[in-house]
Amino acid sequence: MKITLKDISHSVAEQPILANINVTLESGQCLLITGRSGSGKSVLFSIICDITRPLQGSVLIDDVDIAAMTALQYARFRRDLGVIFQVSALISNLTLEENLLLPLNRHHSRLSQEEKQQKVREICQQFGLTQYLDQRTDRLSSGLASLAGLARALLMEPKALIWDAPMAQVDRAWCRHELELLKQLKEKGTTLVLCSNRQELITSLADQQLHLGLPDELTLGSEHAAQAQKCQ
């Protein structure tokens, strides 16, 4: 999945947060969005996932503006983009299994219930989550909830994965595992957008880095607007 950010500017509560962002991310490439706390990484994340529409500019998926997509194109975009939020977006009063079945029910309605449950069991095995399948997700620790969010995104075999704060909230062994997993996804051709300042992502994964300045450093339309830089 190719992702293009075209002249994106955005303000929150009349405070400019993002100014003139331009990025072209080809299929299979990795973009790392960096910046200090409060610089707008999560705001840009929500714009790329189309949770928020930017005040100016557009997001293009495979050269089609999200805002101009047909219903079918939009449904494919939603199916093919794996989204992992900084804070788990699991539905708290459902079990882990029920949570993981939701996207399959929505986007893979042709699979039988048994096939869907099998897929859920397989991914839970991969992430060491099998024993929590029948547990309500508000009873999972934040680390386990973060793994469950990752499992839910990968269950759909996304063409692109956007992840706000990977390698946070999990122990060092899982950090290494997540990095390895991201490398494998990239090798398979999955486009990656990661919001993080972790050095190992810059050195071993990113093709481009977009560094966001703090809002008070921004002047809309100025030369201070953030531009993606190629990583070595």
Ligand SMILES: Nc1ncnc2c1ncn2[C@@H]1O[C@H](COP(=O)(O)OP(=O)(O)OP(=O)(O)O)[C@@H](O)[C@H]1O
């Ligand atoms: N709903 C909102 N209402 C008001 N201000 C908001 C809202 N969402 C974000 N902001 C402001 O926008 C700015 C950017 O926030 P954002 O969460 O994108 O930063 P971030 O770079 O992701 O930070 P962190 O690394 O701490 O997660 C901050 O000043 C924040 O206070």
